Amino acid sequence: MRQVYLWLMAGLLVAFGIAFILGAPIRDLLNVALSGEATAAQLAQLERAITSSPLLNPVLSIVALIAYFILAFALQPIIMRANVTVGAAFYFLFTALFGYMLGGILLAYQIADITAALIATAGMFGVMSFLGYTTKIDLSRFGSILIMALIGLIIASIVNIFLRSPAITWIISYAGVLIFAGFTAYDTQWIKNNAAEIAATGDQTSAQRIALIGAFHLFLDFVNLFLFLLRIFGSSRE
Template identity: 40%
Template sequence: MEPITYQSPEQVQARVNAFVASVYNWMFIGLTLTGVLAYATFQVPALTKLIFNTPGVFIGLIIAELALVFILSSRITTMKAGTATGMFVVYSALNGLTMSFIFAVYAKTAIFGAFFATAGTFAACSVYGWVTKKDLTSMGGFMFMGLIGVIIASVVNIFLASTALYWAITYLTIAIFVGLTAYDTQKIKEMALTQPEDIGASAVRKGAIMGALHLYLDFINLFLMMLRLFGGGRD
């Protein structure tokens, strides 16, 4: 019978720090890949024309993105770590292709302003989610229901074309992803603190990828809503 080993508080903290660092590193990689590909795609008029002037291509990309998120979320425990990582990278790349439109619609000053506003808001929410003693579980459920509501409202507003509803959706969506950022950060903290001592490297990587995906989605959606606020046509 093998002797039972216990980790010191320092060892536990080191394991937690390593996991959290991995989550944010992968989120940063995903955001960087999305940003670089979005700008690179915008620089190739033939490619942007293919994506946005060909409904089948654009819709196909959106469906592929949704499918990747669904598969990652529902099958992460059964897939290999390398597969999960590859799917996250592919998703980030596809999102870069579809987000290239922002460089055609918004001025660079608006894009940079929205990015820095998003980064600051995201950082503040992450810090709150990490340090708060309040259980944010109920808030996470409430925010998710609110997200479903704004999605339905957005679809309805396609037909109504209401300016008032447009701005209401914008502010509500910002509030929702502010809450989800804090909620997801707290979940990642709990995941890091409750990892078994004998957890394998593969399970750690998959947990980090899922955490990165949630934070990535929070950041991207918050950024897109911030862009609406900063507005401004192209230079």
């Protein structure tokens, strides 16, 4: 599991690093503009920053979104079939694409909300991963339930794009937190069990591949948990 968490931490550093680095120039100027104390020169600088920012480039955003979803489905097969170096490269490409998209999302939230959501995510993720690793309960039976709940969440989110119901948004946000907290425990146990089976064979290449796949699964759990918590913290401030 140590390798899994190291890959996970590296992926999160790439994602959040890119998000904050790309968003920092605009965020600083936005804070000044929203304070009502911006000069004409600062407002002009903000306009130029928005126009030139890769985060707000519609073509880049569409390309990144398409590439992200393609990799989301293709990454695990790539890791299983390619050598570990290639698998790791695609893993970091995936986390970088997410970081690019996250940068645009974070511009809509205050730093206090982002910090609170990140701390809450780290705490909840740590607890659920620990429970998944130590529990004697077989969590595999809950896999189909979590998948069905996730499908329901996606359908509800699509429907709410048209309804724009604050109540449904609230329900979706809290349901998302519960679902991905469950996935965190489920995936941790799955990784533990598979890693133990492979360790018994002494196959180091397969062990490295499972570590990468495990990091990929936990990365998705962490960032989705973060996004739902961010919506909750952001809406509570509003």
